[in-house]
Amino acid sequence: MEKDRRYDALKVLIDTGHIKHFNEIFNVIPKSLLRQDLKINNTRITRLIDHPEQLTLDESVTIANLIGIDVEKIIRLVLDQFMFNKSKAKAKK
Numbered sequence: 001m002e003k004d005r006r007y008d009a010l011k012v013l014i015d016t017g018h019i020k021h022f023n024e025i026f027n028v029i030p031k032s033l034l035r036q037d038l039k040i041n042n043t044r045i046t047r048l049i050d051h052p053e054q055l056t057l058d059e060s061v062t063i064a065n066l067i068g069i070d071v072e073k074i075i076r077l078v079l080d081q082f083m084f085n086k087s088k089a090k091a092k093k
Helices: 006-015 022-027 031-038 042-050 057-067 071-092
Strands: none
Touching: 006 057, 022 031, 022 042, 022 071, 031 042, 031 057, 057 071
């Protein structure tokens, strides 16, 4: 099965710093595509978008392989979103 070409566009955007948080990847690829490629259900992908810290290492490696980047970049996107979400929640209090 051939990889969707949108993953290549996503790689460029991540490598150039245009994508800074995990949830921003869904501005380029639909969640249904990643859900299908990860072989997970809709509930799980929606939860991962809202709570990327729940992403498993295996899922992170698979996503990195699909995009063609080092897994460390995916982990950085997840961490940056986690910290952003945490600071946003703290600001609401």
